[in-house]
Amino acid sequence: METTLIYSVPFGCSFASIAALEWSGLPYRLARVEAREPASKQHPAFLAINPLSQTPALLTHAGAPLLESMAILLHLAARAPHKGLGFAQGTxxxxxxxxxxxxxxxxxxxxxxxxxxxxxxxxxxxxxxxxxxxxxxxxxxxxxxxxxxxxxxxxxxxxxxxxxxxxxxxxxxxxxxxxxxxxxxxxxxxxxxxxxxxQDSGIRFTHAIEDGLPATSQGGFLGHLALDQLALPAG
The missing domain is CATH 1.20.1050.10 (Glutathione S-transferase Yfyf (Class Pi); Chain A, domain 2)
Structure with a gap:
């Protein structure tokens, strides 16, 4: 199962997690939340993953929800150690x-x-x-x-x-x-x-994603999912 990130627009801090996913090379999908549309933020599938209706929210490759930007970014860095997004603990x-x-x-x-x-x-x-x-x-x-x-x-x-x-x-x-x-x-x-x-290709890709423009991935982007298509965590 590939990783799925739920991100919000416009100008969400989830921008960082999209860029990190693109840099990581890991296979991933994205699901979009319109922050100015209450119905989007209160979608049942989104609330099942994060009852606080905050982004970013990650469904890991194991299907478990992971919340908060810092936790998500450290998780992605640890999963792609060869990309240099983070460093070994204790150093x-x-x-x-x-x-x-x-x-x-x-x-x-x-x-x-x-x-x-x-x-x-x-x-x-x-x-x-x-x-x-x-x-x-x-x-x-x-x-x-x-x-x-x-x-x-x-x-x-x-x-x-x-x-x-x-x-x-x-x-x-x-x-x-x-x-x-x-x-x-x-x-x-x-x-x-x-x-x-x-000037970084991953940052330019992330801007295009936020703006709803054609975006060419140099990482592992597999496309968008609608909120209805999210695989909800068990239990």
């Missing part, structure tokens, strides 16, 4: 990867939440301006930390190729400018890595 490289990925998954991702909350607020909700100020402060503080982490380095956790941490950076840092929270030009190391990622 300094693994510790750095875990630290950086944890920062991205918690602190950096969470920094955007007040801005998302503000975007959903009623026009007369005076809290929206406060939420945006909070997001601006938190996002810029996080970008400054990432700038320090990338000084003198080609990638966040590796010197030779992008890892799962870089995939998650690509998925989340792209929110900063559209939400008018930060200018990436103020963080040249971050901007450099993001620009390099945008």
């Amino acid at each position: 300094p490289a693994y510790d750095r990867l875990n630290s950086v990925l944890s920062f991205l998954h918690t602190t950096f991702h969470a920094a955007f939440m007040p801005a998302f909350q503000a975007s959903r607020a009623a026009p007369d909700d005076t809290r929206a301006a406060i939420w945006r100020e909070m997001a601006i402060e938190k996002v810029n503080k996080s970008l400054a930390h990432l700038e320090r982490l990338l000084a003198g380095r080609a990638w966040l956790a590796s010197e030779t190729a992008p890892s799962i941490a870089d995939a998650y950076l690509a998925a989340t840092a792209r929110w900063a400018e559209p939400l008018q929270l930060a200018s990436l030009a103020d963080y040249p190391h971050v901007a450099r890595v993001l620009a390099a990622l945008e």
